[in-house]
Amino acid sequence: MHMFLGKFWILFFMGCLLTGCATRPVVVVEKKAFLQMAHNMTGEMQARNLLDADGDYIAPLSFAGVQHYGNILFHRLSPSFMQQPDTVHDIYLGTSFDATLQPDSRVRHWDNGFSIDHATQKIVVNMTAIADWDNDGQDEWIVSCMVEPKRGGRTRTYYVLVPPPRNEKERLEGTLAAIYECFGLACSLYVRDSKVVRRDAVDPLVPPTEVHDLLPGLETVTTPPDRSAPSGSGLEERSL
Secondary structure, X not given: OXXXXXXXXXXXXXXXXXXXXXXXXXXXXXXXXXXXXXXXXXXXXXXXOOOOOOOOXXXXXXXXXXXXXXXXXXXXXXXXXXXXOOEOOHHHOOXXXXXXXXXXXXXXXXXXXXXXXXXXXXXXXXXXXXXOOOOOOOOEEEEEEEXXXXXXXXXXXXXXXXXXXXXXXXXXXXXXXXXXXEEOOEEEEEEEOOOOOOOOOOOOOOOOOOOOOOOOOEEEOOOOOOOOXXXXXXXXEEOO
């Protein structure tokens, strides 16, 4: 049996080299938030090999996660990633989200996230997925943070990369990976270090990209070429 498995994995990895097992595994923690992320940036996630050409992801057959991601993020994640030059959220100047609460704030918790209703806006934070976003061999926690104003305006969803904590007390600092911003029905996606090449508007295969309030260090993205679907065992394909 062991000999058979050994030969199988050799054949599997040889097949990867020949056909390109490009899609990397993704641990989906909060499925609804992940589906929204995949919808918002399908092309970028395909270019990063986190979705295949059909928009599906590959899940590991087993994964030992932690409980109560939402509680960890609420008490230990810094909201500093929200401090962008063109939009200062004065109420998010604390070292963690629980430190930003106002007397009239209302909080709701669930296993993988939380929401905070402030007087002027509502935020919803979800532990969305665990994956190697940058293809550097290290998995990151991918956290989504939706900020919705109460009196109209731009709704923003921040996608943040958080290194997994090394202990139970470590403060968590996130790196902003992308922003999906909507004003009414008009939405724009901005991605830091985008893997999707921004083509010239004269390219007849790609429509011109409209830029709204481009943030420093972020790039607008277009649609990447299709990539072949992965094959092999040890990973499980999940349809969105």
